[in-house]
Amino acid sequence: MTTRVADRRPLTLRVVMSSFLVLWLIVAAFPFLWTLWGSFKVEGDFFSKADWLNALTGPLTVSETGSSFTGSGYYGAWVQEEFWRAAMNSLIVVVCVVCISLTFGTLGGYALSRSPYRYAFWLLLVSLVFRAMPPITLVSGYLLPFFEWNLWGHLPTAIIVLVAINQPFTLWMLTSFFRNIPKDLDESAMMDGCSRFQAFRHVIIPVMWPGVITTGLFSFLLAYNDFAVTAMLLSKENQTMIPKIASFLGTTQTKGNVMFAVSSVISVTAPLFLLVMFFQRQIVSGLTAGAVKG
Amino acid sequence: MKHKTFLWFFLPSGMAMFLFIAMPIVSVLTQSVFAPHEQVIREVENCTLFGCSKATQIDQEATRALREAEPMGRFVGPSIYTDRNHLAFAEVAGIWRNASGLGNFFGQVTNLPFYDALSFTLTYTALVTPLSLVLGLIIALAVNGLPRLFRGPVIFVSLLPMIVTPLVGALILFWMIDARGILGAALQALAGDPGLSVKASTPLMWAMLIVYGVWSSAPFAFVIYYAGLQTVPGDTLESAMIDGASRWERIRYVILPHLLPLTTFMALIKIMDNFRVFEPIVSFSAGAHAKSLSYFIYSDLGGETRLLSSAAATSVLTIAGIIVLLSPVLVRTWHAFGRVRA
Incomplete structure (x- = not known):
């Protein structure tokens, strides 16, 4: 046609x-x-x-x-300015955020997709509002308590905060994905005497991977691209790559420093480039999944 | 699903959102009505041979004790909201009395820091959202006409501006429009003004930020519209053609109505995203020319003196702004859900 x-x-x-x-x-x-x-x-x-x-x-x-x-x-950025340390931190943050938020998200999204009650709808609506919050407004809420309780500056703090900020989106996406898996599948398993969790474990988990991988890509992007949270909540030695690049800019007076920023910008973009290359289909389908549901 | 099972399944996700999204909102609300303690001043009498003189000095110990006893600070009510850096009621009233006309009034009001940030954020949202949707639609129509072989690579390249880290993407553009960069040099040649610098001009800075915004969000619109075009009902198109509809009429009366629900969805997402515009301002070091609400909060939080209360008040106002922007959608979803239930 x-x-x-x-x-x-x-x-x-x-x-x-x-x-x-x-x-x-x-x-x-x-x-x-x-x-x-x-x-x-x-x-x-x-x-x-x-x-x-x-x-x-x-x-x-x-x-x-x-x-x-x-x-x-590249030498100046990676070796002299220890960009590799930031890269390691980014790796830790990204891997942890993706794993934790997918675990939380699949459990929550599955529950939301299978609940006929009104509160499931309200929870989705509230998480839509949460999704709209600019992260920096939340950061200004974290700082004072985190200083008080000595939580500021550590990687686990940034990880759990990013997981939470990620949840609304993950829930929306996985809920709409689980709705497409027929209810009969897990319900017939429960007829046969499985508990809800066993049905989830043995029937749903084996078929959920396409949706989980797509959602995982977007969690990855969120954690990898974040600037607001990591710049404000991490101490200097725990910095991830994006705030590190921003800190190169603050010291551009020294000659050549701006080239550190240029080379690290390329270093940060290269993995994203590969990501799009290998997962183009999943990214496109993930972007459209939400839209088609409306 | 039983309530109890639901609770256990939803608990981790719900707890994360409750602790790190709902509680911070509460924390921001409380912080915005408290201000840091002032230093405790003590009067001391210095007596020398020639008599006594009174002097004031800061009581470090008492100040520290007070700050430790009440870490929230002292309660100041809504006064942070109404001060000069936020809603600036007194200043706005003064300008209203003295302004020579409506244009003059708005001109003066947008010089106040909060209204300055608000006006940039709204302008950015209002321009970038429709422009990126239109650009995305045109790209989608163009790609749809391509032979299948070329579509994959074209989609790959088109995704790049969207996927790249916002801070990094904005930096890449910023280096190109630097007076010594390739686009900056081209602009100078076009304008015939070798001293032209985007960094030094407020209107050019706004324009560049908006160009960046469109560049980075058009791919999203493109992908969604492109997917939408694949599902345009073939029968309807065909019968429109048999009835003698021209190409433009087919687009106008068949394709666009089909894409309308997608447009509402994208407008919603893009308004949320554009309202929080932040990273490009950091990358362009545009703070002097263009501030968004997010950047306003960021600059309060950073720096030597962390102005937590001021940032909290701006955050509350930003959240209020988001809720106002989203309210039509929320009301509509609520009604739609009511219909489904009934």
């Missing part, structure tokens, strides 16, 4: 649409390519006063380092 409609499109329309699409692709991809290329240059080339072409050819990079590509930005 779609191809037939497409074939009948008049030529001018097709040309306009294609050129628009090409323009959009450039707008979407060029900034990343440009920054990737520039991250192997020195600051004088990436931010060139004389000529923007310097960022492509890199005359200063050649004269300063002897070759037209340099890894000094």
Whole structure:
């Protein structure tokens, strides 16, 4: 059907649409390519006063380092400024947040999808409101109690906070996913004498993985991309990658420091790039799952 | 499902949300009506050979004792809400009396810090939401006309601006529009003004933030619209064609109505997301030109003196703003649910 409609499109329309699409692709991809290329240059080339072409050819990079590509930005960020420590912290935070929030979310989402009562609806509505809270407003609520109870600055604190902020979204997504698994499946298991939990354990868990993986991708993105919570709740030595990049910006006075930020920006983007490459289908279906349900 | 089983299944998730979302809201509410203790001043008499003189000094010990006894601070009621940095009732009333016209009134009011942040946040939300939806729709229509082979790679590239960390994506754009970056240089050449700098101009800064907003949220609209286009009923399209509907009429009367529910859904999500705009302002170091409500809270919380009470008051006002924005949706969902039950 779609191809037939497409074939009948008049030529001018097709040309306009294609050129628009090409323009959009450039707008979407060029900034990343440009920054990737520039991250192997020195600051004088990436931010060139004389000529923007310097960022492509890199005359200063050649004269300063002897070759037209340099890894000094990466070396400075990862080794000198210990970006690897931030990367380790990010890894811990992200893995813990994804595991915990999926565990909580599958249990809660399953219960919400199987409950016929009115309170299940209210819980979903309340979590929609929670989903709308800007994280920074919650952070301003955490600071004082966390200082009082000496919880501020530790990784577990940030992890549990991110899990909680993640819950409303996870619940919505998994509830709509579990609703698509026929009720008969677990109910017939319970007829056969399983308890509710056994039915969940033996019947639902084996078939829930596609939905859980999709939801997990979005939990991953939330934890990985977070700035508000990790920047305000973690002490300097426990910083994750995103606040670390922001801290490079605060000290740009020293020459070359901005290149640390450029190279770490590329380091942070690379895993996301791979993620989209391998999980494009799941990301797209996850984005649309909520919309189709309305 | 029995109530008791439901409780056990929902408990971990419910506890997490209760402790770290509901309680902080309570904490923010209480903090916003308390202010830090002032230092305890003690009067001491210094007597020397030539007589006695009175002097005031800070009683460190008493201050510490007081702060430890009541860590919340002293109760000040709604005075933080009405002070100059928030709703600024006195200032707004003064401006209202002296302003020469409505335009002048709004111009002066938006110089006050809270209204400044509010006006940027609302402008950003009001512009970025529709613009990104329209851009997403056009991309979706264009991709839908492509041969199947090209669609995968095009979707892959289109997802990038959305998936990338907001702080990082905004930084990448910011470096390009730097006066020494490629886009900055291009702008200077276009305007014929070698001194032009986006960083120094408030309108350009607002425009750049909005461009970033559209860039990063159009992919979401695109993906949803694209999925919606796959489910457009073929029969309806075909009969519209047989009835002689032109291409534009088919889009206008068949495709757009089909996509309307998706549009409401996305508008809801995007309004929530855009209202909390925060990271791009940090990346663009735009604090001097454009503040959003979230950034306002962030700058109160950071820095040497953590202005917790002020941040708390702004947070409460922001939450109130969100609830006002969401209220039509909440009311509608509630009615819809009532219909289903009845």
